[in-house]
Amino acid sequence: MTPPYPFAAVVGLADLRLALLLNAVSPAIGGVLVRGEKGTAKSTVVRALARLLPSMDVVAGCRFGCDPASPYGACPDGPHSAGQDAGQGVVVRRARLVELPVGATEDRLVGALDLERALTAGQAAYSPGLLAAAHRGVLYVDEVNLLHDHLVDLLLDAAAMGEAYVERDGVSVRHAARFLLVGTMNPEEGELRPQLLDRFGLAVQVRAPREPRERVEVVRRRLAYEADPAAFAARWADADAELAERIDIARRRLPAVGLPDAELTRIAHVCATFEVDGLRADLVVARAALALAAWHGRDRVTAQDVRDAARLALPHRRRRDPFDAPDLDEQALEDALNSAPPPADADGARDGGDPGGPDDADDRDRRGDGPDGGLGSGSDGAAERDGDGDLDGDGSGPDDGPDGPDDDGPDGGPGQGGPGGAVPDEDGTPLRPVPHGDTRQRDGVDEGRYASAGQQHAEAAAPRRARLFAVKGTGEGAAGRRSPAYTRMGRTVGARVPGGTLTALHLAATVRAAARQQQARGRAPGGPLRLAAADLREPVRQGRESNLVLFCVDASGSMAARRRMGAVKGAVLSLLLDAYQRRDKVGLVTFRGSEAALALPPTSSVEAGAARLRELPTGGRTPLAAGLRRAAHTLRVERLRDPHRRALLIVVTDGRATAGADPVGEAMRIADGLAAGGVSAVVVDCESGVVRLGLAARLAARLGAEHVPLAEVTAQGLAGVARRDRRRAA
Template identity: 60%
Template sequence: MRLALLLCAVSPAVGGVLVRGEKGTAKSTTVRALAALLPGVAVVRGCRFSCDPSAPDPHCPDRARHADGPDASTVRSARLVELPVGATEDRVIGSLHLEKALTAGVTEYEPGLLAAAHRGLLYVDEVNLLHDHLVDLLLDAAAMGRSTVEREGVSIAHAASFVLVGTMNPEEGELRPQLLDRFGLTVEIRAPREPVQRAEVVRRRLAFDADPAGFSGRFADAETDLAAGILAARERLPAVVLDDWALTTIATVCAGFEVDGLRADIVTARAAVAHAAWAGRTGVGREDIRAAARLALPHRRRRNPFDAPGLDEDLLDRLLDDCGPEPEPDPDPSDGGGPDGAGDQPDASSQSSADDQPDSGSRPSQHPGAGEGPSDQVDSSGDAPVDHTAETTAAATASAPAGADPAATAAPVAAGTPYRPKLFTVAGLGAGAAGRRSRALTSLGRTVGVSPEPTGPLHLTATIRAAAPHQRFRGRQGAGLLVRSADVRRAAREGRESNLILFCVDASGSMAARRRMEQVKTAVLSLLLDAYQRRDKVGLITFRGADADLALPATTSVDVAARRLADLPTGGRTPLAEGLVLAADTLRREAIRDSRRRPLLVLVSDGRATSGPDAVARSQRAATGLAGTGVTALVIDCETGRFRLGLAARLAGLLDAQHVPLDEVAAEALTTAVRAQVA
């Protein structure tokens, strides 16, 4: 993480850093500390866009305010601008100055956070919780170095070059692959497991709390040297040569890892140049390319949401070896090495552990985020031993005596390849967070009227219409419009919302037939992928034996749900009533946490109820109770075979739910049926 942040500080063109890690690993602390190391910035005095006095932006909106003379510029420290998760688009990119527009009739642009972050550091904590269109705005500005605003009659473009750093906890949900690709570098960090290191962390924290000034003073000289090293590397950067051998090697490495597109090649090249400049070299070598590839490629190897980021370092070394030895550099007698000795070994400025030295040329024993991809993947090879009595056990479940346990736990069955499912939505018009599933009044979409809510986008026409009749009474003189707070109207926009998809999966013995469970897991995995694409939260309940289990509380991390599904065992009786009761309790708790997010209950079962006394009656009462709450439900009927009892269809009637046979979940099934009717 330290090296990635330093490389972006040396060359903001690298494209920023995404720091992925578990909670409590000092991600935010480290990022905020970087701002103090950045060199001071010379700006035009009075310019809201921080123009460089030596090369002011000719298209700067404040160019008319630029003063001349010796006092026209000033030097300030680099800014750290934090973007909160709840920020709106107009706060990020800026918007029309509403007060001046309404009172003085003046069209004036009010800069946003991107303008404030120009030539500084823009930090987004929990970037995975930020809405996708805002992430797109940030990444576009970081890549282009400019922000373009076209809204509310304002047409403005201004410079926006900054070091973009995002942090996230993967447990709270992943960024989509297309957004991951837009970050230049990514690192994955973990807290140390060694007691000695953990004790040292605690010792330093307590020392800082006891005497902040004294503790900081102990490291003042080291920070000064590090800041000088960043400045020297920036000055050295234009002189670094990226020759044909280095370019070919970078292309070979990126092609060998089969990354999509060419952005990986460009980012790796920029990061390698920055690494060479930080190391005090004037040419890019093997060590620089290896360090850059380890930071630029792991997150670009994800092909679907359930792939874990990682990099096979053995493959990386083989690809580098195949490119042959690097050319001998020309002697440069003027090259005196890195700043204060730190530049020759960019990874040696911190000697705490091997994990802080990813670019040293020798691989550490274990590096977070590197080479971990295969170990985190679900084993779907199907080579596990198969219980050939599963079919017989499943068939005997319906007729087994009430007190018998018809099936022991069977080994988990792997899911097949996910497919595109039908779109299942929640009925009515909601008001939840913006997403891509059900109809709702959201902050995005088309304007359909005026909203009674006190927050949201301004409805300018309705606001003027509300203020206009009162101008004479308010004593209006001359131009301009006198507007009061009571006149302000907000736009009501209809779009799509995200929902809570609660899966309630039957894992009893009647589902234990290998072929049937494979179909069930494939269907649920396909619906999970659909939920991921539509920005939903998901939860997972399983029921088997004598009880139900909340295997995964509601979360946006669908890949965790996929892993829990892959490890799902089967066997035992069917406690359908217990599963429905737990589903009702879970939905009730989630409604308290987030009353605006509407749920969709997806019950995956064949409708049998065989566990406990009066199993059928209890399950019917539980289904009727759930229907009384008004929750939108979907019953996926897993019953197969020539002779079917139709229990799931009856259960769907009690739940007032949509009934869908398992083989009709796929969107292709509907397409095929329509084509057959047309033919």
């Protein structure tokens, strides 16, 4: 078996390694969410961590990994007697790393009851899932942002409660499920919901190193590992062993570490200053600060521990809008730390000391855990040693020479950004409107004059709650919140013969199917019902699915007239926000001048869609046919990639077509083709003014689409229409 890449051999990524090590010391912190661009060794580092975790005692024969010292009282393999020793059914094993695939089912995650055996043979057989396998170990979810919502909910509930429940068809099973939860994600592929972000204890942003020397060292070590994994792992075995021993020592020291009132007050002040929701942030910062003190061999938490813990625990809790990226203002953090009031107890204030005061500075100098040393500081991602001279795995090992990467690495290492912590990558920066120059529009100016004037930019109006647009019919796509579909979750609307393993039982339909066979099976009067496998029925449930929402936006000069484009961008941003909340994929086609472009290929990242839309220039003629043709091609390609995900085409235009030999006729022919292909569409009519040509309405009729005026896209717009209709009726 090929050994995993050694943890100590990882170059850079100081904050990521620190966050993982702190959770290894104190799993109560709540896990780590790793955000970063592709190819940044996120998975490599996580898989390497498992080999550093201390070995543990397990009750022999227990499929759920119960601790002999304190076994779980309701364990399905129990009851176990507490205090068993090695000679009485106890085995020693390493902590497990369990990986949860993105495509896993609910049964694979929490386990499954064999309903067929239970009903036909009278045996209540339960098969444990991945949560049971991960108990007292590490549960790793790669691409956690792509995991179905109901699985994420189950996963995080188990992580918070330390227990997993299986409730199905009148049978209940529960077991212990305490694990270190680690999730990785690429923000380009979509964000997690804010409430799910908050459930991860710490969050780290990583990026590839920009320093050539460091990139060379990464490649050198990776090639050496691929050439001879066993030999490479052996060269770093001592360094990994030192880290593993240090984790074990820190775990034993942790219960004795004190949290002075001054530092607890500082934590509360920082969390209140940043206006984080709830008290989970306070608890996580406190637990992380205690783990940091234990990791550095201290018996009490210092201001530096609080600073480093807050830097890892608060960024993802600052997210207020789906279009925002998790970040933290470093200067604001320093100001909050330094302005914390003294605790009510004067003795506690003396225990804590002032942030950056002489005592803390002396401690940092002695231990090497201040701004310029130690794994806890995150200030030198290329080469770091803690205050005791222990190897942290980044710049001093068998491969380092006199010009190795441990001399002058970039401040902060890859993804650390100096003492400030995580540096967002190109797709992770906070989305703010960029300077657009002259955005003035003139009433009554035709698009030819806009074409000669060059590109124009319009600031987007603020997004609002949008009305629901759904795909026609009933689909069978991934569970979501937009269109009707047959799904695993939802309202039961019927029953059917199971096509594979029975995972849910429709009891009434099963009894009806068996009732017709009772006489032939020789059932005695008043005797038990005789069931056969052919009688079993599973429920058919109807819920909602997620869709591909493809925007086809007119960015020509006619859209820029009368300052219309700002309102158009605001409406599309509202629809993007709605798509985020309904777990859809989104894409963006724009057309202007003489051509159309796929500005945003279909993705789950509405953040990227918002960025493209805000930067969208306007001007030129209106190639409506080119826009519809590009949209049709994009839908065909996506149908091949994901045939079960239905699409909703939203065309945002005033209906004009002025580019091409037969602009109107060609556009209508393409619209007829889209309608014949069964594409569900909505036309958002952007025409304004007293005199209206009704061109968008004609396009909607040819598409078989719903025609919606721009003002009625949002709920506020609909409310205004309703008020206007009531006034007219009166």
